[in-house]
Amino acid sequence: FSGASSPISLDSDDELDGFGYKEPSDNLILPCEEPMQEEERNDNTEEGNTKQERMRLIKEGKAKMVEEKKRQREENKLMKEAIKAQKAEQKKYAKEKDEWESGKHxxxxxxxxxxxxxxxxxxxxxxxxxxxxxxxxxxxxxxxxxxxxxxxxxxxxxxxxxxxxxxxxxxxxxxxxxxxxxxxxxxxxxxxxxxxxxxxxxxxxxxxxxxxxxxxxxxxxxxxxxxxxxxxxxxxxxxxxxxxxxxxxxxxxxxxxxxxxxxxxxxxxxxxxxxxxxRFRKPLSWLSVHANGAVIPKNFIDKDLAKKDTWMKALIAIPKVQPRFALAIWKKYSTMRSLLKVYMDSTKTVREKELLLQDLKCEDRVGDESRRLGPVCSRRVYRTLMAEDGAVEADAAAE
Missing domain, CATH: 3.40.50.10130 (Rossmann fold)
Structure with missing residues (x-):
């Protein structure tokens, strides 16, 4: 047996099975697997490229969105500034127009x-x-x-x-x-x-x-x-x-x-x-003309008010309306408009309007509000202010 060669070599790295089949090595790549791996690599590359493209598009979309929001903010800011400037200009024109219409210029x-x-x-x-x-x-x-x-x-x-x-x-x-x-x-x-x-x-x-x-x-x-x-x-x-x-x-x-x-x-x-x-002065009326010459007693407490307030002076200008009566009317109706508004009320009768002021309290010399104006003074004020003929005498209007 020593001279004969054995069909089985013990020095071989690969062992054969009982049928003479050799186990493939792990590092051995079969020819049919190479295209498949190449395709997988290509698929992975394409998937990576697609993912990168998608990320790039997302980033671009976000950048565009940020830029759009920034542009909208700028537009809104400019619009607000334009509206503010327009309102300021309109306010300026309105003020200037009022000044011209009021006669300031x-x-x-x-x-x-x-x-x-x-x-x-x-x-x-x-x-x-x-x-x-x-x-x-x-x-x-x-x-x-x-x-x-x-x-x-x-x-x-x-x-x-x-x-x-x-x-x-x-x-x-x-x-x-x-x-x-x-x-x-x-x-x-x-x-x-x-x-x-x-x-x-x-x-x-x-x-x-x-x-x-x-x-x-x-x-x-x-x-x-x-x-x-x-x-x-x-x-x-x-x-x-x-x-x-x-x-x-x-x-x-x-x-x-x-x-x-x-x-x-x-x-x-x-x-x-x-x-x-x-042309910008207030038109003169009977009351405004006579109010400038109204005689105000020296002992009248609110003498400064009677001099400065036109409505107060007009009330004092009505004949036989004492300053303390005028003050009581002024406290209740601080403007002529407020009194005329009641006088023009269609739901009230003429008699009710004539006696509208009779129960107002006026101060006496001591300062107590214990005396009423009375129907005579109330009727005189009503008929003077509501007289249809502006040239009629006050005494004739009160009759």
Whole structure:
């Protein structure tokens, strides 16, 4: 047996089974498995790529969402700022409009249109323009429809959406030198001139301002007296008669005699200021006019209130309404509107309204509220405030 070769080798690393089959090694890769592993690797790579792409898309979506939210915040912020600025601008325009409508800028809106002949002839022009410049009032030198006239206009600039507006002031003034005024009277054309102005401006108030009229007349009379033969052609005009007739026979026609150019300029500048402010003043009534002259007793406790409060002064202005009665009414009805609201109530009878104030308590001299106003005072107040004729006397209204 030693010389024969054995079919079984003990030095072999691999062992055969009983059928001569050799067990495959773990590291041995079969040819059919290689494509499968390659496919798995490709699938894993594709899955990884897909996952990365999905993560990238998620990140991009989140970034876009953050950017969109940031953009929306910026837009909302800008929108809020724009709305805030718009509201501030509207508030500014509303405030400015209220100021113009209330007359706060009345002197800035009025413009005097001065006929060029006033500046070119006579000695009034230079002083007049100087006064306008000193007061900061606006004027325009132009050719007016009627020679020697001054007209006024109110010019309101554009405020926000409201366009600029121009309105006429129903007032016309004529500046006449003394010689010119006397010539109009002597020639008989003065009244024709007045009628011409009234026909052209029927709703306007007309004012004739003369400069150095009486000085001129006196000067001519002295010269005529000294040199009578040389002054036979001059005749003294009936200026007093004409001025009186202007006041008595013509409606809304006035006259003003000024001693010199400075007085003429001051009158026109003062008139300009008054015309600018007059349309914004509260209209006068019977009570407001008489309230300014209401007599308030010195021993009246609330004397300061009676002087400052218009409604209180109006109550005191009603005849036979004592200040302590007016104070009792004022405490119950602090404004005229509150009392008139009750008087205008259609559910109450006239008798109830007349006796509305009779039970109000007023203070006596000691300070105790022990006395009533009574029906007489209550009825007088009601009939005075509710009188249909504004010119009726208070005593007649109370009857």
């Amino acid at each position: 009345a002197l800035r809106s009025i413009v005097a249109e001065i006929d060029s002949t006033i500046i070119e002839t006579g000695s009034v022009g230079g002083t007049l323009l100087t006064r306008f410049a000193e007061k900061g009032l606006k004027y325009r030198v132009q050719v007016n429809p009627i020679r020697g006239s001054i007209l006024w206009k109110m010019e309101v600039p554009q405020i926000g959406q409201d366009p600029a507006s121009v309105s006429e002031v129903p007032y016309i003034l004529f500046v006449l030198q003394a010689e010119e005024f006397c010539d109009l009277i002597n020639s008989g054309s003065f009244w024709d001139h007045v009628h011409l102005v009234q026909d052209r401006y029927p709703t306007f108030t007309v004012c004739f301002v003369t400069n150095k009229l009486m000085n001129y007349i006196n000067k001519c009379e002295r010269a005529q007296y000294r040199n009578a033969p040389n002054f036979n052609s001059w005749k003294r005009p009936p200026v007093e008669e004409v001025l009186c007739k202007l006041a008595t026979h013509h409606v809304k026609v006035h006259s003003r005699q000024c001693a010199d150019e400075a007085e003429v300029a001051d009158h026109i500048v003062g008139l300009t200021s008054s015309l600018a402010n007059c």
